Amino acid sequence: MDVTALLDSTIALLPQMIVLITGLIILTLDLFLTPRSRYLNEVVGLAGLFVALLCTLGTAGAPRQVFMSMAVVDQLGVFFNATFVLIAALTMLLSASYVRREGVSAGEYYALLLFATTGFMFVAAAADLVMVFLAIETLSIATYILAGLLRDEPRSQEAAFKYFILGALSSAFFLYGIATIYGALGSTNLLTLAQTLDRGDVSRLLLMGMGLLIVGLGFKVAIVPFHMWVPDVYEGAPTAVTAFMTAGPKAAAFAAFLRVFFQGFAASPMAHKWIPIFAVLAALTMILGNFVAIAQKSVKRMLAYSSIAHAGYAFVALVAHNDLGASSVLYYLVAYTLMSLGAFTVLMVVARHEEQPYAFDDYAGLGTTHPLLAAVMALFMFALAGFPPTAGFAGKFYVFSAAVQAGHYVLALIGVLTSVVSVVYYARVVMLMYMHEPHGAAPIPHLAPTTKLVLGVTALGILYMGIFPGGVLRLAERSVQFLF
């Protein structure tokens, strides 16, 4: 690899580099900031993300492999990079008041946030299984620390520990899968794998490797039966981090699924093996996620199960394995990002302090005491439940149409029925807000402008994507065109 190729590759991955460097800058900058100038952390972070977004839009074009076929720059990567920048930017804005309230050291927090984002973006750019592994580790290690950021809070410690142990376990499975596939096919490059699979038949060793990859990635997406860490971790982690975790690592793991299974293992003898497995996992995830969510006593835990259920819906689109399936995964991930980040922002505001139990009762009478906040929360709940005209409805509509198109009628039916079940627990929050008397809790302090901005952006985004779903879907379709 000569100097020009190195330079060219580096420029192709400029968005990732910029996010990484921004993180390093914040880490250093924070040492020189006084409490009054601490807002510069957020300013620098958002500016860096904005530049990264511009760069990533500039790299759009024909797919090309860089860094000796380790990474790839294509439309899919661009779409995911834009989504990850959105996730990071919204998380930064919603954390601004949270970091001050809970006394988290801001420099480390934002730096880790950006390091994790770098990991997400590298997953989306991976062209090699080893690269996928390294990128997932980058994002996981940063998120382990984020989950345990409230160092003196036992619940946060516990969440970090559980996340760490199960995350490391899943990484080991994933790595073993890579080793097995390397042994079976002699390569770890996804495009080479696709070509090899097109010619040859499927060996037992290869199937074992594929199974291990599904286990490893399944943990990251939190698909049933690899979901057991989710409720505890999402409940114990700082709420701003939980919001980030429901959106970012999940989207990144779906990016890995698309890269590995839609690009590497797309050949039909292989696809016939993994599609039935995915179908069973998707069905289990939708059923368990939605039914267990009903029984929860804490809103945060309820949203954790809801996030499991939503991963199940997005998984249905993977089962479909057609172009509508691939583009609806992308659409669903953007929609879920907005819904989830919005809902967790409200949760953060209503809880007032981290030690709160996030009880449903906190929401009683919110409609009379804080009408605007209640209206936004109601919108998020309806969107998560999949009511029109929200992004949640459009997303589910595309996902289930993709399943029907591919002939998976039962799966689509399970999806629709479990969506109906999910209304039970989402409507509970809405009913508490509008049909119960307020129980005289201390009023919620005034919202910070950054928090208002997040709520505004997510709410309008959900409505925009629900009423005019075509825009984002067309972008998604263009991003996955080269896969089929």
Add this chain to the structure above:
Amino acid sequence: MIPIAHYLTVSAILFTTGAIGVLMRRNALIMLMSIELMLNAVNLSFVAYARMLNDVGGHVFVFLSITVAAAEAAVGLAILLTIFRTRETVDVDNLHLLQR
């Protein structure tokens, strides 16, 4: 010469031992060691396959995975340390605040 299959068998046994260790042991430090064992089992099979395929790639991956394992162990120990500071134990049976 020892055939490749032997190396792979040892690797599979080590990996399973590690996985069982993570799931069964109650001491967090031993769970951490078991994870290291699993990662090293994978390294062994990477090297064995690389030898079988006569490919340098597998050897290089081992270096990458050792680096990742080191980073992971550092973070894991740091998390354990915070837990030990508040609870003075690393027994996972004491981590039950989040269960109901």
